Amino acid sequence: MTEKLISIEAIAKRYPAPGGGETAVFENLWLGIERGEFVCMIGHSGCGKTTVLNILAGLDAPSEGVVIVDNVAIEGPALDRAVIFQSHALLPWRTVLGNVAYAVGAKHKDWSKAKIKEHAEKFIELVGLKGAEYKKPSELSGGMKQRVGIARALSLEPKMLLMDEPFSALDALTRGTLQDEVRRICLSTGQTVFMITHDVDEAIYLADKIVLMTNGPEAQIAEIVENPLPKERDRNQIHKHADYYAIRNHLIDFLVSRSRTFKDEIRGKPWDPKNVPLVRPVAAPPSAPEPLRKRA
Amino acid sequence: MTLSARAGIVSILILVLFLGAWHLATSGSSSVQQMDPEYAKLMGITATQGKSAMPGPLQVGATLWKHLTNPFYDNGPNDKGLGIQLAYSIGRVAIGYLLAVLVAIPLGFLIGMSQLMSRALDPFIQVLKPISPLAWMPLALYTIKDSNYSAIFVIFICSVWPMLINTAFGVATVRKEWLNVARTLEVGPLKRAFTVILPAAAPTILTGMRISIGIAWLVIVAAEMLVGGTGIGYFVWNEWNNLSITNVINAILVIGIVGMVLDQLLARAAKLVTYPE
Numbered sequence: 001m002t003e004k005l006i007s008i009e010a011i012a013k014r015y016p017a018p019g020g021g022e023t024a025v026f027e028n029l030w031l032g033i034e035r036g037e038f039v040c041m042i043g044h045s046g047c048g049k050t051t052v053l054n055i056l057a058g059l060d061a062p063s064e065g066v067v068i069v070d071n072v073a074i075e076g077p078a079l080d081r082a083v084i085f086q087s088h089a090l091l092p093w094r095t096v097l098g099n100v101a102y103a104v105g106a107k108h109k110d111w112s113k114a115k116i117k118e119h120a121e122k123f124i125e126l127v128g129l130k131g132a133e134y135k136k137p138s139e140l141s142g143g144m145k146q147r148v149g150i151a152r153a154l155s156l157e158p159k160m161l162l163m164d165e166p167f168s169a170l171d172a173l174t175r176g177t178l179q180d181e182v183r184r185i186c187l188s189t190g191q192t193v194f195m196i197t198h199d200v201d202e203a204i205y206l207a208d209k210i211v212l213m214t215n216g217p218e219a220q221i222a223e224i225v226e227n228p229l230p231k232e233r234d235r236n237q238i239h240k241h242a243d244y245y246a247i248r249n250h251l252i253d254f255l256v257s258r259s260r261t262f263k264d265e266i267r268g269k270p271w272d273p274k275n276v277p278l279v280r281p282v283a284a285p286p287s288a289p290e291p292l293r294k295r296a
Numbered sequence: 297m298t299l300s301a302r303a304g305i306v307s308i309l310i311l312v313l314f315l316g317a318w319h320l321a322t323s324g325s326s327s328v329q330q331m332d333p334e335y336a337k338l339m340g341i342t343a344t345q346g347k348s349a350m351p352g353p354l355q356v357g358a359t360l361w362k363h364l365t366n367p368f369y370d371n372g373p374n375d376k377g378l379g380i381q382l383a384y385s386i387g388r389v390a391i392g393y394l395l396a397v398l399v400a401i402p403l404g405f406l407i408g409m410s411q412l413m414s415r416a417l418d419p420f421i422q423v424l425k426p427i428s429p430l431a432w433m434p435l436a437l438y439t440i441k442d443s444n445y446s447a448i449f450v451i452f453i454c455s456v457w458p459m460l461i462n463t464a465f466g467v468a469t470v471r472k473e474w475l476n477v478a479r480t481l482e483v484g485p486l487k488r489a490f491t492v493i494l495p496a497a498a499p500t501i502l503t504g505m506r507i508s509i510g511i512a513w514l515v516i517v518a519a520e521m522l523v524g525g526t527g528i529g530y531f532v533w534n535e536w537n538n539l540s541i542t543n544v545i546n547a548i549l550v551i552g553i554v555g556m557v558l559d560q561l562l563a564r565a566a567k568l569v570t571y572p573e
C-alpha cells in the first residue's frame with residue numbers, strides 16, 4: 001500500500017434547500033492523496049470543487065465524514081495545510097514582506113524578527129519578487145499579487161499546498177510563467193499539492209493525477225486519471241508527446257459530455273465510491289482509454 | 297491655472313461680496329426722522345441715527361482682534377476670554393468623546409463579531425440612538441448632580457452611537473478571505489482582532505469617530521447654554537443677554553472654525569489608516 005498523506009473519507013456536504021429539505025453538493029466522497037503527489041481536480045462550475053478544498057483546508061466542515069491528514073482527523077484549519085486563495089487574499093495594509101512575514105511569524109512564534117524577515121525574504125526571492133518587498137499589494141500587478149500569495153503559502157513549508165484556481169484571474173503569459181515556477185518549486189521540494197482548475201492544459205502540465213468530478217448537485221468523483229506524460233515536462237514540447245492528445249481528449253470528452261451523463265453511464269453497474277477507477281489514457285492502439293486497474 | 301487656484305479665487309470673491317453686502321446693509325443711512333427727543337432716547341441709535349443695531353464687519357473684526365490678542369483674560373464668572381471659554385468646551389468634548397471611544401470600540405467589536413450580541417443589543421441601540429442628547433440633560437443633572445459632569449455625560453451619550461454602529465459594521469464586514477487567512481495561519485482570537493480585524497475595520501471606525509466628533513461639537517454649545525457657567529455655549533448665551541451681537545457673531549465664527557479643525561484632525565487620522573485595495 002502506498003503512503004497516503006491525505007485521506008478524504010465519506011465526506012458529504014449538504015445545504016438547506018430553498019423549498020425545505022436539503023440538497024447535497026456531494027455525498028459519500030472518497031479520495032486519497034499520496035505524499036509528494038500533485039493532484040488536480042477538474043469539473044464544471046458549481047460541482048463542489050471549492051467545497052472539497054475548503055473542507056481539506058479546514059475552513060469548512062463536512063456535513064458528514066472525515067478528512068485524515070497523516071493519520072489524524074482534522075478539526076479545522078492548520079498551518080500544515082497552506083492555502084493559496086483564488087483572490088490572493090493579501091492583507092492590503094501590509095507590504096509584500098509584511099504579508100509573508102505575518103505567515104512566518106504565525107508558524108514560528110519563537111523566532112526573532114530578523115530570522116522571520118530572513119526566512120520571508122528567501123521565499124519572496126524564490127517567487128521572483130526580490131526588490132518589491134516594501135510595496136503594498138495595491139502597487140502590484142495581478143500576477144505579482146498571486147506570487148506573494150504563493151510565497152506566503154510556501155514560506156510555511158506545509159505538508160500540503162491547497163490551491164483554488166490560483167491562476168484563473170491572470171493573463172495567459174503570466175499564468176504560464178507562474179505555472180512553470182510552481183511546478184519547479186513543487187518538484188524540487190517534493191511538495192504535495194491539491195489544486196483546482198478549469199484549465200485542461202494546466203492540469204496536464206502540472207498534475208500527476210487528475211480527479212474528474214461530475215456535475216452537481218450530488219456530484220461524484222467519476223474517475224482518477226493518471227497523467228501518462230513523463231515527470232520531466234517542457235511546456236513547449238509537451239504537445240509532441242505521443243500520449244498528449246490521448247489524455248487531453250479524454251479530459252475534454254469528460255468535461256463536454258461525460259460529466260453530465262455520468263450517472264447514466266454507471267446506472268445498473270456496481271459502483272464503489274471508495275474505489276473509483278484509475279485510468280491512464282495512452283495513445284492508440286487501443287484507441288479507447290482502458291481502466292488500468294481497479295483500486296482495491 | 298489649476299482648478300484649486302481658480303476655486304480659491306472664487307472663494308475670495310464670494311467672501312468679499314458677502315462682507316461688502318454685510319457692510320452696506322448695516323451702515324444704512326436712511327433719513328433720520330424727526331421725533332420727540334425723549335422718544336428718540338428710548339429708541340436708541342437705530343432710530344435716531346438711521347444706523348442698524350446689527351454690527352458691521354469692521355466692528356466684528358475689531359472685536360475679534362481684541363479677542364485674539366487677549367484670549368485668556370479672566371475678569372470673574374461673566375467675563376472670561378474667548379480662549380478660556382473654548383478651552384472649557386474642548387475639554388468637555390475631549391473627555392466625553394474619549395470615554396465614548398473607550399466604550400464604543402470594544403462594544404462595537406463584540407457586536408460585530410457575535411451574531412448573538414448583535415441581535416440582543418440591537419433593540420436597545422435602536423431605541424437609544426434617536427434620543428436627542430439634550431433630553432438626557434435633566435436626568436443627568438438629577439443623578440450626577442454636577443453640571444460639568446452632566447455636560448460631559450451628554451457629549452458621551454451623543455458620540456457613542458455613530459462610533460458603536462460604525463465599529464460593529466466595520467468588524468462584521470471584514471472580508472471573509474482575510475479572516476480565512478488568519479484561520480489557516482492558526483492565529484489566536486486576540487491576535488486576530490488586532491492584526492486583521494482592527495486594521496481592516498479601521499477606516500470604517502474612523503468614519504464613525506469623525507461623525508461623532510462633529511455631533512459632539514454641535515451638542516456642546518447647546519449643552520453649555522443649558523448648564524451655564526463656562527464654555528463657548530455659555531459665552532454665546534451670556535453675550536446675547538448682554539445684547540452684544542458683535543460677540544455673538546465672533547463666537548459663531550470661532551465655533552465654526554474649531555469644528556472644522558476637529559473634523560480635519562479626524563480626516564487626517566482616517567487617511568492614515570485607509571488602505572487601497
Ligand SMILES: Nc1ncnc2c1ncn2[C@@H]1O[C@H](COP(=O)(O)OP(=O)(O)OP(=O)(O)O)[C@@H](O)[C@H]1O
Nearest residue numbers: 015016025043044045046047048049050051052216
Ligand atoms: N452557503 C451556501 N448555501 C447554499 N449552497 C451553497 C453554499 N455554498 C455553496 N453552495 C453550493 O454548493 C455548490 C458547490 O459550490 P462550490 O463553490 O464548491 O463550486 P465550485 O465547483 O468551486 O464552482 P466554481 O468552479 O464555479 O468555483 C454550488 O452549487 C453552490 O450553489
Ligand SMILES: [Mg+2]
Nearest residue numbers: 049050051164
Ligand atoms: Mg470554486
